[in-house]
Amino acid sequence: MRRKLVAGNWKMNGSLAANTLLLTEIKSGLKGNVSSATCDVAVCVPAPYFAQCQGLLNGAAIALGAQDVSSHEAGAYTGEVSTGMLQEFDCRYVIVGHSERRAYFAESNELIAQKTVRALNAGLTPIVCVGETLAQREAGETDSVVAEQLNVVLAAIAVSDLAKIVVAYEPVWAIGTGKTATPAMAQEVHAMLRKQLQVKNAEAAAQVRILYGGSMKPDNAQELLAMSDIDGGLIGGAALKSADFLAIIQAA
Numbered sequence: 195m196r197r198k199l200v201a202g203n204w205k206m207n208g209s210l211a212a213n214t215l216l217l218t219e220i221k222s223g224l225k226g227n228v229s230s231a232t233c234d235v236a237v238c239v240p241a242p243y244f245a246q247c248q249g250l251l252n253g254a255a256i257a258l259g260a261q262d263v264s265s266h267e268a269g270a271y272t273g274e275v276s277t278g279m280l281q282e283f284d285c286r287y288v289i290v291g292h293s294e295r296r297a298y299f300a301e302s303n304e305l306i307a308q309k310t311v312r313a314l315n316a317g318l319t320p321i322v323c324v325g326e327t328l329a330q331r332e333a334g335e336t337d338s339v340v341a342e343q344l345n346v347v348l349a350a351i352a353v354s355d356l357a358k359i360v361v362a363y364e365p366v367w368a369i370g371t372g373k374t375a376t377p378a379m380a381q382e383v384h385a386m387l388r389k390q391l392q393v394k395n396a397e398a399a400a401q402v403r404i405l406y407g408g409s410m411k412p413d414n415a416q417e418l419l420a421m422s423d424i425d426g427g428l429i430g431g432a433a434l435k436s437a438d439f440l441a442i443i444q445a446a
């Protein structure tokens with residue numbers, strides 16, 4: 195049985211004051227309602243707020259995560275943040291290959307694979323994002339696009355690391371648009387991704403959590419999370435509102 199994971203992706207949002215309010219509300223909401231034994235919770239925050247959020251999350255059943263990481267270990271890479279820096283703030287998760295990074299920062303499958311390996315070598319859990327654009331879906335290319343995105347990563351990692359990754363299926367057309375994949379549409383892609391993982395190692399594939407992301411909200415979380423291969427959510431907009439984020443955790 196895979197433990198569900200609900201991870202917030204704050205993107206480039208937040209401030210010292212807003213983060214304090216949001217995390218304080220989430221922490222107090224979690225206390226009464228959700229057993230940390232049933233679901234993992236994480237927030238992936240902008241790098242300048244690692245220290246603040248590490249302090250706010252001290253003692254809470256909420257893990258800290260990053261939204262990106264450098265594929266390099268250290269050195270002359272202006273603007274980059276290393277896995278070692280993430281580790282110093284107790285980050286457990288790091289999102290790699292989010293579609294916004296693929297689209298706006300020209301990240302390739304190969305670079306994303308390198309970042310995944312770098313994260314695994316540092317003991318971090320990479321949340322590897324895959325997903326098709328609307329044009330690709332309409333052209334019937336969903337399976338081939340998503341399979342290729344995952345394949346490049348799978349080719350780069352060791353079999354012994356397979357169970358340590360998290361995959362997030364995020365159809366690009368559903369991100370921040372209010373359009374969600376139906377549970378059946380999402381399940382179909384998740385099942386295909388699981389099959390692909392099985393080719394590398396069946397036992398590990400059964401342990402890999404495959405999250406859905408793309409306008410997951412309190413009113414659709416339950417039916418999405420009820421699907422057999424949907425093991426949690428990567429939550430953008432709804433992760434910025436404590437009541438919505440808590441409701442999704444509750445659904446999980």
Ligand code: PGA
Nearest residue numbers: 369370408409429430431
């Ligand atoms: P959204 O974003 O929930 O706002 O659609 C999800 C994501 O981009 O991870």
